[in-house]
Amino acid sequence: MFTGVLTKMTTENASPIQYYLDMGSDFINMNQLLDREIAISFERFECLNCHLERPIYRQGFCKSCFFEIPQAADWVMRPELSKAHLDQEDRDLAYEKKVQLQPHIVYLANSSSVKVGVTRKSQVPTRWIDQGAHEAIEIVEVPNRYLAGITEVALKEHIADKTNWRKMLTNSVEDEDLVVQRDQLRQYIPDEAKDYFIENNSETNLEFPVLQYPEKVKSLSLDKTPNYSGVLKGIKGQYLIFEDNTVFNIRANEGYVVSISVN
Template identity: 75%
Template structure:
């Protein structure tokens, strides 16, 4: 069977084991059902997720011009502390920025390769944690806008990591941590503006990923360079497909690539 479509981040469902899906234009694949199947991935062309033109992808699934123009790629996306919609100040499109920034946001701790702090919109819990490959996570504060979440993250990352080591995450070389204790230790470093939003009584969320075999030395697949690859799918974690030969493919990092998938 053969499928073709433009890569976008895999939608997920947090069930007993995370369920992964891949949107291939006219087909919607449940990737869990493809575990232990051999498949071929082939690079076809590019399609910008914003203008949908056949233009080389620059970052985040966008061509270069769209990356610097679309409001969905503003600096405040990666750096929430730069959010200004609460002040009525526009970055690229104030209406869009108000819609996204002026809604409840969560500052959280997630354990994927190590304990790290992060920010996400409340409606993206637990999706954000799944995408990072976190096997456990907990909310620290729930604030009414993105700016407050951003300044809280900036303050807390002085005392806890804010990055994930993708190799450690994929090798599953992680230990369980008591995230309630971590949250309590970090409470004193929450900025004054966000202290009233501290979540004192919530518990950890635990996440199970569909992985049959973890790689010992994961090798990242550059599909643009290699053009095609064939291997047996043995796991999915974060937004990575894990193959039996320890090749891994980051679907999210390859958004905007049009690919052909053939199942054997």
């Protein structure tokens, strides 16, 4: 029996990818639980920032923290709103400079279909793993988050920027030539970022530990079903996939304190 507050699983880019769930005093190697019955029980809430027992609002934070802390500011989801390069504060300039003024990657990833996205260079390939992408490629490497954001905004006029999580989890995906698509999108990169285009790179391919994909996914909500058990058949993105077609999004349940037992 393990009890702890859920945070997104950490990963190791192996073949297949290794997943670890931090339960406070213990790390669980989730790959070792494949084909075993797991019971998950909701205990209470715990905000990832203030650690108080308050209902989770978004991203693992209670409502007051979500609207106050820099980790949940608008520029996190919309990089084009970044202002640290102008020395302008949003919520906490020191934090914003630390995160925004470092190398960022604009990339293509194929998890349900090809989409464009942004991540810090230090988060490659973790970001792709978290999205359940089986292949990905970098387009530009820029020195700050703002340049990555305006590049993404320009490119998503010509390619998707969202993942269809149901297609990703049923593995209803096809391989694409990301090098060709990267080169086709080059013409749409904003002038400020054109010099940062990456040439002569190749796709990164990722293998997920999945024994059986669901035919039709059923999403587990701890708010509606506080106690669940099932046989773990796979892990993809930040989802646990069970034999009865139930899927559980760890990332979407950050801040939920749960007990997990393994049979």
